[in-house]
Every structure is written in structure tokens, then in C-alpha cells.
Amino acid sequence: MFSGAQISLYPMTDDFVGVILGALGALDPYRDRLRIETDDISTLLVGTPDVLFAAMRDLFVAAAASGKHCVLHATISRGCPGEPDDPICETPELTGPMAPLAARKVQALAAVASAPVSGQRAAAQFSLYTLGIDLHMDEIYGCIDFLKASGVFDTSKNFCTKLRGDAAAVFATVGEALLRFGPPAGHVTIDLTVSANSPTSL
Amino acid sequence: MFSGAQISLYPMTDDFVGVILGALGALDPYRDRLRIETDDISTLLVGTPDVLFAAMRDLFVAAAASGKHCVLHATISRGCPGEPDDPICETPELTGPMAPLAARKVQALAAVASAPVSGQRAAAQFSLYTLGIDLHMDEIYGCIDFLKASGVFDTSKNFCTKLRGDAAAVFATVGEALLRFGPPAGHVTIDLTVSANSPTSL
Numbered sequence: 001m002f003s004g005a006q007i008s009l010y011p012m013t014d015d016f017v018g019v020i021l022g023a024l025g026a027l028d029p030y031r032d033r034l035r036i037e038t039d040d041i042s043t044l045l046v047g048t049p050d051v052l053f054a055a056m057r058d059l060f061v062a063a064a065a066s067g068k069h070c071v072l073h074a075t076i077s078r079g080c081p082g083e084p085d086d087p088i089c090e091t092p093e094l095t096g097p098m099a100p101l102a103a104r105k106v107q108a109l110a111a112v113a114s115a116p117v118s119g120q121r122a123a124a125q126f127s128l129y130t131l132g133i134d135l136h137m138d139e140i141y142g143c144i145d146f147l148k149a150s151g152v153f154d155t156s157k158n159f160c161t162k163l164r165g166d167a168a169a170v171f172a173t174v175g176e177a178l179l180r181f182g183p184p185a186g187h188v189t190i191d192l193t194v195s196a197n198s199p200t201s202l
Numbered sequence: 203m204f205s206g207a208q209i210s211l212y213p214m215t216d217d218f219v220g221v222i223l224g225a226l227g228a229l230d231p232y233r234d235r236l237r238i239e240t241d242d243i244s245t246l247l248v249g250t251p252d253v254l255f256a257a258m259r260d261l262f263v264a265a266a267a268s269g270k271h272c273v274l275h276a277t278i279s280r281g282c283p284g285e286p287d288d289p290i291c292e293t294p295e296l297t298g299p300m301a302p303l304a305a306r307k308v309q310a311l312a313a314v315a316s317a318p319v320s321g322q323r324a325a326a327q328f329s330l331y332t333l334g335i336d337l338h339m340d341e342i343y344g345c346i347d348f349l350k351a352s353g354v355f356d357t358s359k360n361f362c363t364k365l366r367g368d369a370a371a372v373f374a375t376v377g378e379a380l381l382r383f384g385p386p387a388g389h390v391t392i393d394l395t396v397s398a399n400s401p402t403s404l
Binding site for chain 2: 002004005006008010011012013014016017039041042044047068071073075076077080081082083123124125127129130131132133134136137140141157158159160162168187189191193195198199200201
């Protein structure tokens, strides 16, 4: 298994470099469980989904604490056949047979219910792609059922689903979508955008 | 067929609203061929891929002309089984049988070679997802071959491919990736990030 994300942080302020540098310390508790590489477009995080989503959450919350309008975008992937297995990505959830869809929805809801509270409001939208299988829409519709019961569902949009709520619940919900939908060893990707402090936010 | 994109523009400046509003006029020439809806996270553009990519290019170039570090992100989709057919999306390229991969690469390269020049440098990265087919990696590797010959290929990264060059050639290249890879009537999506004026750009 190989899992990770290309993440970018966009603070809409003249001091965007300062906001980004000020937030990077939020990654420190995770550095021994992540491989991290940065270039001029994004930062690669390689690790298990639970560590990935906790690290993205803490980075986003730290940047949003600046009070500036901040957006985090992540291109997230697990199980891509073109990537080598990596020991840093080993996790029991992504091995073994695929449980029935109904059981996976229950597991996902239980995980979201136990998420911490960050105190930071966020709006988000994401698309889930389950690749290399014929019936990919069954998994996507199953995931949408879970999202509607997650407590942070906002609305369905063309090409994506929109969430709104505490940032920790939002990141936990998207993390469960990655972990529980599509075959455990399959290729699943997410295109995620999370926003805070937007002047046009509802 | 239903095709379109959820796009967001991120100018990294205190005057991000001014940069966005100042760039929106670039969409005017396309408004009769696009359906446009905006909320606090993104703007939906529905239309054929050629119109979509020309509109995104002109919007991005107009924002980047501010001289500020600007990023455009787009979640692009065609042929999603969950979306209704829409007459505004009808295009001959997305009907009929799938041509051999080699022929599609030649068509894509010819289209990129005839792209205009914008005068705006851009760096970009994107992921192509061909859904609902077993051999999705064949199409993705075929697309990567095309990208390496496109003139704007920069490097392969985990989960995505990075491009660099004139913004018009970059958008044309990603547009050809959407149009030519995956079955004509199939579900294909792209997660695209384009950046200009980054202080850490090479």
C-alpha cells in the first residue's frame, strides 16, 4: 500500500508566506510518521490515512487561526498501482476482504462521532474516485449516504459534495470516505478543498 | 454528456476580492456557451471541454496579470453517470468509438501545437482519473506519454504530473488530456492546480 497527499495552503493575504511558515509547526507531532517533500506547487505527505488527515487538520486549523481567509487543497491517494508499497503506509484497515457497504457506513459514522473538536469552523467540498472497478458509482453513492448522516453534510453539488462544520469533524469525515469506500487494497483518490474565514461564507 | 468544472481562484493578497472581481470580465466572451453558478467555495462552469479550458485559461491569465501570486484550482469532469445529459455540453469528440491510443496521442499533440501564446508563465500539476473501466492505468500511462512530448512537461510527482510553460500551452495540454484519454462517452475527471508568480517558483 502507498498512501498520501499533495497538499497546498492558500492564505489570501499579502503575508501568505508568514501565515504558511507560522502554521508549519503544526506538522511537528507527525513528522516521524510522515515522509514530507515540498516544491513550488505543493507538499507531499506520505503516511497512513489517519496520520495524514490529523496532520492536514492541524495545519489547516493553525493557518485559519490567523483570521485570514485560508484554503487548503489536497490531492489524496491510496493504493495507486503505479506507486511502490511503503512500510510507512501500512495499516490494517487497508488489507483483507471488503466488508458489506452497510457495515462500512456504520464504522465510518462511529469514527466521525469520536472525532475531537477543533473550535474552527470550516466549509469543504470533495470528490471521491474509486478506480479500476466496474461499479464505481455504487461505492460513491454508498459514501454519499454516509456523508448525509455524518453531521457535517451541507449540500450535493455537481462533481462533489459540500461539507460544513467544525474542521476536525470535516477532516474526520473525509478521512473515513478515503478509508472505507472502494476495495481495501484498491486505488481510491480524493480531490479536497477546505476553506475558513471566507468573506462570502454563509 | 455532461462536462464542466468547479473552479476556484486564490490570489495571495489582501486585495484578493479585487483581483478576482477584476479578472471575471475574462469570462464574458464565453458566457453564452457556459452555465455558471457561484458559491463560497467554487464556481461551476458547465460546457464543452474546449470552451471550459479557454475560459479557465483567460480567467487565470487575467488574475495573474495582477502580478500577485495566484493559483487556480479546478475539479473537472466529463461523462459522470450521475449527471444528466446537457445540450450545452454536446461535442463530436466525446461520441463514437474509442480510437487507438497512438492515434489519440497524435491528435492531442497536434492540438497543443496549435495553441495560442498567452505571454504568462505558469506552473501546473494535475491528476487524470478514468473511472468505471478495468484497465484505467493503460489510459493514464498513455496520457503520460503524450504529456512527456507536449512541450510543457516538467516532472512526474507522486499522484500527479507537473507542467511548466506558457499558460495557454499548459491549459491546452490539460484540455487534451481530458478529451482524448478514457472512452469518449466514459467518466473522466481531472484535479488541476495552476500557479503563477510564486515566490518559490523555479
